[in-house]
Amino acid sequence: MTRLLAVLATMMSAVAAQAEDVTTYRLDNGMEVVVIEDNRAPVVVQMLWYKVGSADEPAGKSGVAHVLEHLLFKATDVLESGEFSAIVAANGGSDNAFTSYDYTAYFQRVASDRLELMMQMESNRMNNLRLTQEDVVTERQVVLEERNQRTENSPDALAREQFRAALFQNSRYGVPVIGWKQEVEQIDLEDTLDFYDLYYSPNNAILVVAGDVQPDDVLALAEKYYGVIPAEDQLPVRERPQEPPQRAERRITYVDERVSQPYLVRSYLAPERDPGAQSEAAALVYLAELLGGSSFTSALGQALQFDTQTAIYTNASYSGSWLDDAIFSFAVVPSEGVALSNAEAAMDTVISDFLESEIDPERMESIRTQLRASEIYALDNVQGLAQRYGAALSQSLTVQDVKAWPDVLQAVTEDDIKAVAAKVFNRDQAVTGWIVSSQEEAR
Amino acid sequence: MLRILIALCLSVFAVAAQAEIEIKQVTSPGGIDAWVVEEPSIPFIALEIRIRGGASLDLPGKRGATNLMTALLEEGSGDMSAQEFQTRLENLAASFSFHAYDDSMQISARFLTENKDEVIALLRQALVSPRFDQTALDRVRAQVVSGIASDAKRPNAIASATFNAAAFGDHPYGSSPDGTVETVSALTRQDMIDAHRNALVRDRLYVSVVGDTTAETVGAMLDDLLGDLPAEGPALPQDIEFGLNGGITVVDFDTPQSVAYFGQQGIKREDEDFFAAFILNHVLGAGGFESRLMTEVREKRGLTYGIGTSLVPKFNAEMILGSVSSANETIAEAIEVTRNEWARMAEDGMTAEELAEAKTYLTGEYPLRFDGNAEIASIMAGMQMIGLTPDYVVDRNAFIEAVTLEDVNRVAAELLRPEDLHFVVVGKPQGLETTQE
Numbered sequence: 050m051t052r053l054l055a056v057l058a059t060m061m062s063a064v065a066a067q068a069e070d071v072t073t074y075r076l077d078n079g080m081e082v083v084v085i086e087d088n089r090a091p092v093v094v095q096m097l098w099y100k101v102g103s104a105d106e107p108a109g110k111s112g113v114a115h116v117l118e119h120l121l122f123k124a125t126d127v128l129e130s131g132e133f134s135a136i137v138a139a140n141g142g143s144d145n146a147f148t149s150y151d152y153t154a155y156f157q158r159v160a161s162d163r164l165e166l167m168m169q170m171e172s173n174r175m176n177n178l179r180l181t182q183e184d185v186v187t188e189r190q191v192v193l194e195e196r197n198q199r200t201e202n203s204p205d206a207l208a209r210e211q212f213r214a215a216l217f218q219n220s221r222y223g224v225p226v227i228g229w230k231q232e233v234e235q236i237d238l239e240d241t242l243d244f245y246d247l248y249y250s251p252n253n254a255i256l257v258v259a260g261d262v263q264p265d266d267v268l269a270l271a272e273k274y275y276g277v278i279p280a281e282d283q284l285p286v287r288e289r290p291q292e293p294p295q296r297a298e299r300r301i302t303y304v305d306e307r308v309s310q311p312y313l314v315r316s317y318l319a320p321e322r323d324p325g326a327q328s329e330a331a332a333l334v335y336l337a338e339l340l341g342g343s344s345f346t347s348a349l350g351q352a353l354q355f356d357t358q359t360a361i362y363t364n365a366s367y368s369g370s371w372l373d374d375a376i377f378s379f380a381v382v383p384s385e386g387v388a389l390s391n392a393e394a395a396m397d398t399v400i401s402d403f404l405e406s407e408i409d410p411e412r413m414e415s416i417r418t419q420l421r422a423s424e425i426y427a428l429d430n431v432q433g434l435a436q437r438y439g440a441a442l443s444q445s446l447t448v449q450d451v452k453a454w455p456d457v458l459q460a461v462t463e464d465d466i467k468a469v470a471a472k473v474f475n476r477d478q479a480v481t482g483w484i485v486s487s488q489e490e491a492r
Numbered sequence: 493m494l495r496i497l498i499a500l501c502l503s504v505f506a507v508a509a510q511a512e513i514e515i516k517q518v519t520s521p522g523g524i525d526a527w528v529v530e531e532p533s534i535p536f537i538a539l540e541i542r543i544r545g546g547a548s549l550d551l552p553g554k555r556g557a558t559n560l561m562t563a564l565l566e567e568g569s570g571d572m573s574a575q576e577f578q579t580r581l582e583n584l585a586a587s588f589s590f591h592a593y594d595d596s597m598q599i600s601a602r603f604l605t606e607n608k609d610e611v612i613a614l615l616r617q618a619l620v621s622p623r624f625d626q627t628a629l630d631r632v633r634a635q636v637v638s639g640i641a642s643d644a645k646r647p648n649a650i651a652s653a654t655f656n657a658a659a660f661g662d663h664p665y666g667s668s669p670d671g672t673v674e675t676v677s678a679l680t681r682q683d684m685i686d687a688h689r690n691a692l693v694r695d696r697l698y699v700s701v702v703g704d705t706t707a708e709t710v711g712a713m714l715d716d717l718l719g720d721l722p723a724e725g726p727a728l729p730q731d732i733e734f735g736l737n738g739g740i741t742v743v744d745f746d747t748p749q750s751v752a753y754f755g756q757q758g759i760k761r762e763d764e765d766f767f768a769a770f771i772l773n774h775v776l777g778a779g780g781f782e783s784r785l786m787t788e789v790r791e792k793r794g795l796t797y798g799i800g801t802s803l804v805p806k807f808n809a810e811m812i813l814g815s816v817s818s819a820n821e822t823i824a825e826a827i828e829v830t831r832n833e834w835a836r837m838a839e840d841g842m843t844a845e846e847l848a849e850a851k852t853y854l855t856g857e858y859p860l861r862f863d864g865n866a867e868i869a870s871i872m873a874g875m876q877m878i879g880l881t882p883d884y885v886v887d888r889n890a891f892i893e894a895v896t897l898e899d900v901n902r903v904a905a906e907l908l909r910p911e912d913l914h915f916v917v918v919g920k921p922q923g924l925e926t927t928q929e
Binding site (some may be wrong): 060089090091094122131135138139140141142158159160165186187188189190191192193194195197198201202203304307308309311312343345346351354355358360382383385414415418421422424425428429430431473 | 531533534535536555562573575578579583585602604631632635638641642644647658662689744747748749751779781782787790791792793794795796798817818833845852853855856857858859863864865866906911
């Protein structure tokens with residue numbers, strides 16, 4: 050659906066192609082511009098990324114970043130409410146937006162000779178929204194229905210909210226992007242305008258244009274439309290509440306009659322990709338693959354789904370694309386008749402066995418090959434490349450970091466993986482959740 | 493020898509964009525037809541295969557057999573166990589996907605040019621000589637049964653299952669291709685062998701290949717890959733009448749937001765009024781924020797996050813389907829607004845301006861779909877399966893442009909029947925009750 054909510058930053062393992070054609074600029078007002086050329090089809094994607102997401106919201110105002118994202122499609126000084134999308138559609142294009150913890154992004158996909166019109170409109174709504182209280186009230190209802198659809202109607206999503214709230218003790222990553230219901234209900238015009246006036250500024254934005262374009266032309270257009278917008282001098286330094294040392298393991302049991310199949314999740318705090326320091330994150334990508342990437346070849350899959358019939362599904366996952374702390378997660382869905390406690394014990398045995406044994410060099414080589422290949426496949430999806438740069442740059446990485454990432458991944462050794470595993474698998478920094486339909490299943 | 497029948501240079505004109513893809517039609521020495529687009533700029537290939545039939549070929553009492561068989565294709569074949577097969581696939585950095593749908597099977601593969609021969613051999617093995625080991629069968633069966641149990645507690649799945657059962661009864665369209673816990677639990681290895689024999693056949697398969705390859709080499713590749721499949725399969729199912737009358741069916745389910753699926757009789761893909769109906773549906777409910785339903789139900793009243801409709805022309809029946817979700821307290825209003833919009837469009841039609849805007853969008857959006865090897869391969873396989881020719885890529889926008897306001901409003905009056913619209917509502921909807929026939 051539209052006005053998407055990116056619940057998780059989904060830039061997974063493979064990031065940064067070897068061959069994409071990238072040019073970058075910085076406008077005088079501080080706005081970053083990234084141009085990715087792909088001339089295979091006469092199509093262009095404009096993405097405007099604001100370096101502000103739900104984790105930047107003031108306390109008590111959860112959901113305001115996302116409600117504002119919806120409101121950016123309302124009237125401006127020159128566009129009527131809804132006219133932005135109508136003009137995109139009238140030009141045969143499509144448009145949408147999404148909000149995550151670290152960023153809010155708007156994009157249009159159109160024939161490449163329509164880029165100027167898109168820039169004209171996107172730059173217009175950076176500073177010139179004309180919101181009314183009625184806009185906010187109606188759109189708040191839409192967002193509450195969105196929350197109903199995504200969260201209240203889904204036991205998995207409700208469990209995930211409880212789980213993240215338990216995992217993060219101080220970071221705003223523990224608050225849902227869409228916001229807590231009682232806070233969304235209270236968001237008003239002033240809340241949205243405060244957020245808009247402060248954060249929607251050229252010095253807090255990254256323009257990514259990808260497709261059938263010439264970098265010089267894009268720069269000229271960017272200067273014409275975005276370059277004239279003054280920088281926001283009140284823009285705060287982006288320092289968000291950080292996790293304190295976590296000193297105690299946490300466990301939750303989420304009970305919901307709508308759960309059809311009990312399962313367990315374990316998440317550990319983990320390092321994210323940082324500017325100039327991506328090697329631990331790269332090693333964690335391998336660790337997730339080795340432990341739970343594929344049911345057929347990973348350690349968990351082999352032990353719990355093949356050697357024994359303990360589970361019908363296992364998984365380990367990690368994404369390094371976060372401004373603050375990342376998460377390394379396991380999930381296990383036990384087989385019929387297997388208690389969650391037994392499934393969890395079997396999972397922990399796999400983890401401890403992994404830490405004590407040698408890593409199979411053939412598996413390492415296979416993962417390296419797949420990561421290399423994923424860079425080639427990534428070239429087929431220019432919007433995916435735009436997404437990769439936009440997300441990374443809004444999470445404090447540089448273009449150089451993005452370009453270096455494939456090489457950093459290729460350089461990971463068995464020792465790197467062992468070292469990061471020993472560091473991350475600390476139960477004091479972890480939450481284990483059981484998701485069940487009744488207390489009787491929680492055994 | 494490979495015969496290249498025709499090589500058309502096809503151009504799609506958008507508002508201003510001109511997407512150019514050159515579709516080459518080839519027939520392999522063994523008689524397999526395929527559409528090929530040579531795109532050498534990135535060193536990989538996307539292969540797409542569709543086979544008519546799919547889950548509609550399940551034998552009596554064996555509902556779910558084709559689906560389970562399809563899931564087992566990647567679980568061991570030839571002399572390889574499931575794990576050996578997947579290890580090999582990972583080492584080649586290729587990906588396969590296999591899906592059984594109501595009417596067809598879909599097989600997709602993506603692989604690096606440098607690994608082409610090894611990957612094709614591996615895919616051939618999965619398609620031609622799957623092992624259906626009992627251990628794999630039992631393991632995957634447990635996954636499928638878990639999914640079926642999960643669907644029984646998901647409002648959206650309950651709504652669509654209830655709608656389909658009421659509309660189509662015992663016809664394959666009336667039940668989930670996954671089968672039931674009972675039918676899937678009873679499936680045997682022999683059922684897998686039978687389902688494989690019936691579903692993977694040469695005389696109704698459609699192939700497209702896009703990427704770093706040449707039309708000259710595709711024929712031999714396809715004979716290697718598919719030549720050993722049986723030539724023919726069993727008869728396909730008969731057409732079925734859409735069997736739902738207007739009304740409301742409430743399925744009680746304890747959840748805060750009600751989910752409604754709604755629909756009525758639709759229009760066949762080959763009907764001469766199909767494009768008029770396509771535009772009609774776009775303006776009514778498929779055009780995202782520009783559609784009337786989205787404007788009335790979401791933008792003006794804030795009753796939902798999303799409402800949408802689509803034309804669903806299947807091989808044996810055709811429908812107009814939609815869905816909307818709203819809190820239990822407001823779903824009745826959302827349904828009332830939807831029904832009113834249905835009636836307003838049937839009675840008054842759309843305006844010339846709405847028609848013009850829809851045409852501009854639809855003709856502009858079309859070339860933007862051809863934006864990746866896998867996307868192009870998928871579009872081309874789908875086109876072949878419904879009997880289109882490569883020229884369609886060029887002509888399609890002219891079909892849209894040719895629709896007049898008179899056409900579209902005549903079709904609106906004929907096709908849209910608000911009194912026949914049936915809503916299945918799952919939740920605790922306030923002010924709604926199941927209607928009596």
